[in-house]
Amino acid sequence: MNGNTGKIINVDLDKGSIETEILPEEYYTKYIGGSGLAAKLFWERGNISADPLSPEAMLIFMNGPFAGLRLSGASRNSVAGRSPLTGNWGDSSCGGYFAPELRYAGYDGIIIKGKAGKPSIMLIEDEKINILPAPEYWGKGTDEANRAIKEKYGKNYRTLIIGPAGENLVKYAIILNEGHHAFGRAGFGAVMGSKNLKAIVVKASGKNMKLADPEKYEELRAELNPKIKEALASDVMRENGTAANLEGGVVSGDVPIKNFTSNYWEEMGQELNGGILTEKYLTKRRACAYCSIACKRVVEVKEGPYAIPEGPGPEYETITALGSLIGSMDLAAVCKAGRVCNDLGIDTISAGGTIAWAMEAFERGDITEKDTGGIKLLWGDMATVIDKILPEIAARKGSLGMLLAEGSLSAAVKTEKDTINYTVQSKGLEVPMHDPRGGGHGLALAYAVSPRGACHVASPMLFMEMGACFYPEIGFEYELEPMTDENKAETAVIAVALGAIENSACFCQFADREIAIPEWVGLFNSVAGYNWDAPDMMKAGTRVFYLKRLINYLFGRTAKDDALTPRILEPARDGEPEGVVINFEGMKNKFYELMGMDPVKGIPSRKKLEEYGMGVEAKKVWRET
Amino acid sequence: MEYWKDENEPIKAFVKLFEAAMVDDELTGGLKKVNQLILFDYTENGPNCSFWVDCRNGELKVGPGKPAEEPDMTMSLSADDAHRSWSNKLNPVMAITRKKIRVKGSATGLLKLAPKLKKVAAIYVTVLKDLGWEDKILA
Numbered sequence: 001m002n003g004n005t006g007k008i009i010n011v012d013l014d015k016g017s018i019e020t021e022i023l024p025e026e027y028y029t030k031y032i033g034g035s036g037l038a039a040k041l042f043w044e045r046g047n048i049s050a051d052p053l054s055p056e057a058m059l060i061f062m063n064g065p066f067a068g069l070r071l072s073g074a075s076r077n078s079v080a081g082r083s084p085l086t087g088n089w090g091d092s093s094c095g096g097y098f099a100p101e102l103r104y105a106g107y108d109g110i111i112i113k114g115k116a117g118k119p120s121i122m123l124i125e126d127e128k129i130n131i132l133p134a135p136e137y138w139g140k141g142t143d144e145a146n147r148a149i150k151e152k153y154g155k156n157y158r159t160l161i162i163g164p165a166g167e168n169l170v171k172y173a174i175i176l177n178e179g180h181h182a183f184g185r186a187g188f189g190a191v192m193g194s195k196n197l198k199a200i201v202v203k204a205s206g207k208n209m210k211l212a213d214p215e216k217y218e219e220l221r222a223e224l225n226p227k228i229k230e231a232l233a234s235d236v237m238r239e240n241g242t243a244a245n246l247e248g249g250v251v252s253g254d255v256p257i258k259n260f261t262s263n264y265w266e267e268m269g270q271e272l273n274g275g276i277l278t279e280k281y282l283t284k285r286r287a288c289a290y291c292s293i294a295c296k297r298v299v300e301v302k303e304g305p306y307a308i309p310e311g312p313g314p315e316y317e318t319i320t321a322l323g324s325l326i327g328s329m330d331l332a333a334v335c336k337a338g339r340v341c342n343d344l345g346i347d348t349i350s351a352g353g354t355i356a357w358a359m360e361a362f363e364r365g366d367i368t369e370k371d372t373g374g375i376k377l378l379w380g381d382m383a384t385v386i387d388k389i390l391p392e393i394a395a396r397k398g399s400l401g402m403l404l405a406e407g408s409l410s411a412a413v414k415t416e417k418d419t420i421n422y423t424v425q426s427k428g429l430e431v432p433m434h435d436p437r438g439g440g441h442g443l444a445l446a447y448a449v450s451p452r453g454a455c456h457v458a459s460p461m462l463f464m465e466m467g468a469c470f471y472p473e474i475g476f477e478y479e480l481e482p483m484t485d486e487n488k489a490e491t492a493v494i495a496v497a498l499g500a501i502e503n504s505a506c507f508c509q510f511a512d513r514e515i516a517i518p519e520w521v522g523l524f525n526s527v528a529g530y531n532w533d534a535p536d537m538m539k540a541g542t543r544v545f546y547l548k549r550l551i552n553y554l555f556g557r558t559a560k561d562d563a564l565t566p567r568i569l570e571p572a573r574d575g576e577p578e579g580v581v582i583n584f585e586g587m588k589n590k591f592y593e594l595m596g597m598d599p600v601k602g603i604p605s606r607k608k609l610e611e612y613g614m615g616v617e618a619k620k621v622w623r624e625t
Numbered sequence: 626m627e628y629w630k631d632e633n634e635p636i637k638a639f640v641k642l643f644e645a646a647m648v649d650d651e652l653t654g655g656l657k658k659v660n661q662l663i664l665f666d667y668t669e670n671g672p673n674c675s676f677w678v679d680c681r682n683g684e685l686k687v688g689p690g691k692p693a694e695e696p697d698m699t700m701s702l703s704a705d706d707a708h709r710s711w712s713n714k715l716n717p718v719m720a721i722t723r724k725k726i727r728v729k730g731s732a733t734g735l736l737k738l739a740p741k742l743k744k745v746a747a748i749y750v751t752v753l754k755d756l757g758w759e760d761k762i763l764a
Contacts, residue, residue, distance in 0.1 A: 232721060232728055232732065232735075235732040236732040236733075236735070236736060239732050239733050240732075240733060240736065244732075244733075244736050245736055245739075247736070247737075247740050248736065248739050248740050250740075251740040251743055251744075269740070270658075273736075274736075275733055275736065275737065278733075466716075466718045466719075467716040467718040467719025467720075467722055468718050468719075468722055469722060470719070470722060470723065479716060479719055
């Protein structure tokens with residue numbers, strides 16, 4: 001096989017068995033890799049009725065075809081399976097350094113089932129793969145565990161580690177690579193914790209890779225890496241990180257404030273933006289493997305109540321989720337809150353979303369100090385967030401920790417009051433930090449139809465609406481007006497396919513904006529030898545999207561679940577988008593029609609599935625016709 | 626040019642725009658925070674079709690032509706696209722993506738400047754009216 005290794009590791013922690021397996025090439029040509037290939041394997045082998053935190057649940061890590069090939073943004077990795085937070089299909093992408101090392105060791109992915117008898121780690125050294133008891137790391141924060149593992153095995157051993165939140169099955173626990181890069185969303189840290197698996201550690205001795213056309217690939221790589229590096233957007237993010245344009249986002253109404261109750265807070269934009277982070281706290285810029293953008297931040301807060309030593313710094317989502325969303329514009333506090341989340345192993349987006357919901361509920365009197373164990377939940381009270389709320393969530397300690405560890409939707413249900421209306425989520429996943437009312441109405445559609453729930457990286461809709469890309473070769477050559485529904489359904493059809501390609505190829509959305517469609521096709525063909533043209537590639541992307549929809553259907557999700565909670569669809573109360581209404585149902589209905597999806601079941605028609613070479617899958621969901 | 630009869634007209638409008646912005650304390654304060662010497666370069670429509678804004682060192686100055694010093698940032702585009710941009714009829718991100726706007730210099734400066742320009746643009750229609758150029762106002 002070219003490009004991919006074709007080989008995965010199957011681990012059964014119940015039996016203590018470890019086997020390697022060669023996958024059929026057709027799996028790759030149809031589902032690419034990453035979250036697409038993971039979906040294919042889950043569809044075939046997953047136990048649909050299994051609780052995501054039970055031993056039967058599958059935890060899948062999967063590389064894309066470009067892992068380790070020294071191309072900017074192309075060495076990410078996906079984790080996938082059933083999300084414990086949402087109960088739906090879940091996947092999450094992570095940059096960092098794990099994917100290349102796994103690839104160099106000879107594997108495209110890992111499938112883990114079962115539960116180890118005691119806290120363990122998985123150690124991969126080329127062909128030598130072991131599950132090792134490792135109770136000494138259990139209970140430790142990600143930073144301490146990462147340092148201890150590297151001290152024991154070597155600093156070049158690459159790590160995936162969960163924190164106390166994962167051990168305690170917090171539903172939005174993360175998995176962290178090198179203590180800095182997160183599989184942030186959908187709670188796979190809890191799945192790892194449920195398997196008594198504290199860490200996965202990998203070290204390769206070689207870099208043998210077989211490409212279909214190495215010369216052509218090198219030619220493309222030599223063109224693309226400088227193109228990505230020199231792009232204005234890359235320059236901006238290298239300089240000031242992913243929060244570089246936060247102030248601009250505030251002006252357009254894209255940045256959520258106080259649980260999405262406001263779309264404008266000028267001072268906050270001036271205090272929390274990436275330029276201020278650079279000026280006040282940045283000590284180093286860092287990059288994921290082989291990436292020339294270097295958007296990662298290393299920060300130090302030298303003094304004050306939120307002093308932290310030099311270490312991983314927050315990116316845009318964290319700055320907003322643990323800043324404006326919970327009513328704070330204290331950047332030092334945000335840096336510390338982000339660091340605490342990393343160490344405890346908590347997703348900053350879902351944490352921010354859940355805490356913001358709780359703060360609003362407290363303000364409204366829907367939850368009281370009786371529910372919170374005496375803790376007052378006040379907008380912008382960062383000391384309480386950092387010292388009490390986050391630790392209690394990670395430990396599932398006290399009534400507040402128990403309530404919020406389940407995520408905003410479950411917490412709202414538990415209140416037995418009408419609080420779901422002001423959770424801000426889709427399919428149970430908290431909405432990321434771009435408000436469609438100001439960021440672009442198409443984003444509302446993209447959030448709602450995303451298989452894993454509200455997700456800003458399931459498709460490049462945000463970039464397409466803002467005008468940061470255009471793809472004439474696949475029909476996206478028109479300009480969009482963000483604040484209308486015009487052409488949004490048509491654009492979403494392209495966007496979901498592109499997003500599926502990105503997440504299956506495990507590409508970074510910041511880097512690949514600079515890659516034109518013919519270059520995308522050239523990459524796949526030169527690396528894996530698919531002999532694709534642009535329609536073939538787009539078809540593979542749409543197929544991946546369809547498959548994830550089918551998996552969700554088996555979980556009981558239908559068209560009615562492609563929804564957003566009322567808060568995000570009510571007209572904005574202030575700022576640029578004040579009073580504007582999103583025509584959500586109109587966009588959704590049109591999207592369904594264009595995608596050939598059943599308006600009740602929410603899945604593609606039998607005919608559409610057959611058109612995409614998914615006749616076998618169609619039989620499973622369209623048995624009655 | 627679609628909107629201008631000669632290269633002097635756009636510069637007259639845009640310099641006037643910034644002069645009008647200078648009487649607004651909020652706009653002035655915002656622009657000063659950018660702290661850059663910026664050249665708006667429309668010379669594809671004529672050799673003198675450019676103006677500069679100097680918001681360094683707590684001051685705010687504007688003038689036609691090219692600045693005496695090397696600018697921190699240069700934004701190059703056509704005078705027609707500049708008119709569309711000030712009229713909120715041109716998506717600047719898309720214009721940059723499609724190379725209609727070319728930016729040279731400080732990326733940080735650009736991001737500081739962009740939100741302020743949006744506020745400056747809000748008074749562009751008034752400036753055109755003051756100049757008696759209602760016919761140039763884009764619907």
